[in-house]
Amino acid sequence: MTARQLDRQAAEQRIVKLRDLINDYRYHYHVLDESIMSEAAADSLKHELSQLEEQFPELITPDSPTQRVAGKALSKFAKVQHQTRMISLQDVFDRAEVAAWIQRMKKVRQDITEEFLCDIKMDGLACALIYEDGVLTRAVTRGDGLVGEDVTMNVRTIQNVPLTLRANQRFAHFLRGRTEIRGEIVMHKADFAALNQRRRAAGQPEFANPRNLAAGTIRQLDPKLVAERPLHF
Missing domain, CATH: 1.10.287.610 (Helix hairpin bin)
Structure with a gap:
């Protein structure tokens, strides 16, 4: 040797x-x-x-x-068909709408229980992360639910997105074959405020709101620009 x-x-x-x-x-x-x-x-x-x-x-x-930040700027995003339709959440505004939804669900499953888990709805851009044998291979926007855009290079720059899934005996099956994780790409309000403060100091126009900025950023063609903005998944 x-x-x-x-x-x-x-x-x-x-x-x-x-x-x-x-x-x-x-x-x-x-x-x-x-x-x-x-x-x-x-x-x-x-x-x-x-x-x-x-x-x-x-x-x-x-x-x-x-x-995490690699590759040249793209000329456009490739279209990707979702294996399973990526649906969106439906808004409800009062108890009557919730009750009506429960009744619709009971028509689908008779054994449904009226127990709920409530969580904060974060508003940004819906995205699916696809892992093959535990390694991130593709990130796709929701698009119209059937076809989205390949934003893998941009999503790789998001610091809390693992490029490789962590080994865990309880969830070892996620490290074999295809695993798809769906969630929302967002920008926290504190990060948004700090970013706008820096832009004011530099004499640059401020961004309107964190939701539009998160959605607009992930669709930028240059991953280096995306890496400069504090996005979360």
């Missing part, structure tokens, strides 16, 4: 370790809202990973933390 092969073997092991450390940091910071290391330490790990991948480009993989 040559010295180059020995170096490559050690580099590959270190790259795997660095990716695990960085992904774990991102998960705790962007999903659990807690920090397990300083930003300086995290930046140091990212820098080391970037240098190793530059030295051994054959070891770069699409799910590497260094590949």
Whole structure:
């Protein structure tokens, strides 16, 4: 075995370790809202990973933390047909409409129970994340529910979107085959306010509202511009 092969073997092991450390940091910071290391330490790990991948480009993989912002600006988005129709939520405004909805559901299933889980409705852009064997391969907007747009390069820049699903014995089946996760791409009000404050200071026009900004940003053709805006999934 040559010295180059020995170096490559050690580099590959270190790259795997660095990716695990960085992904774990991102998960705790962007999903659990807690920090397990300083930003300086995290930046140091990212820098080391970037240098190793530059030295051994054959070891770069699409799910590497260094590949979140990659590729040139697109000329247009490709159309993608949803495997299962991606429907939208229906608004209700009073108890009578809720009661009517329950009755419609009982016609479909007689054993339905009138128990509800209530959550905040975040308004942004509906999107489906598609993972193959645990690796993010495609992100598609809802579109008309049947056909959406491929916005994978842009969604990869969103910090709380995992490029690789975390290993978990309880949910190990999600790491095999195709897994589709549907949700909303949004911008938090605090992030929106901070962004507009920076634009005011720079003499730039302010954005109208976080919903339109989130939807408009994810449909930008340049992933680098998308990466500059604080989106969440």
